[in-house]
Amino acid sequence: MYDELTEVDIKKMREELDHRIRVLRPQLIEEVQTARAFGDLSENFEYKCAKQAKNRNDSRIRYLERMIRTARVIEVKGGEDTVGLFDSVTIYNELIKREMTIRIVTTLRQDALKGLISKESPVGKALLGRRAGDRVQVEVDAQTKYFVEIRAIEKGADDESLDISSY
Secondary structure: OOOOOOOHHHHHHHHHHHHHHHHHHHHHHHHHHHHHHOOOOHOHHHHHHHHHHHHHHHHHHHHHHHHHHHHHOOOOOOOEEEEOOOOOOEEEEEOEEEEEEEEOOOOOHOHHHHOOOEEEOHHHHOOOOOEEOOOOEEEOOOOOOOEEEEEEEEOOOOOOOOOOOOO
């Protein structure tokens, strides 16, 4: 399965990858070598921490390389009056009887605590292509469904202000 990402997503991943390879990796290797010089590795906490940090960085590098290699680049497009990618949508959740504003984003930039909802999530899938005033059913799974009403749509753009998620 390919992740559908925008050009900005790819650009941000390449920037992070470049930083991790050119700046962080040499620093972390040096920290491992310095900690190794402290002596007995079996009881060397600094060495273990430095090695873990280096391994986390290497893992993130592999993840970013795989994401860039397998990504399918999509264009940000949406109708004039329909919900599209990067739009802010004010919805009324009938289940919890509360109005909320969310923004539809790519999976790489999702952060539910900040109101950034993936276009591939149940809510994102249900809202894409719909209009203000529509009552939409959100299907979480076969047993869990609820309705939301779209109250307002504010058109958005794919800008670089949204960070990519760390994992």
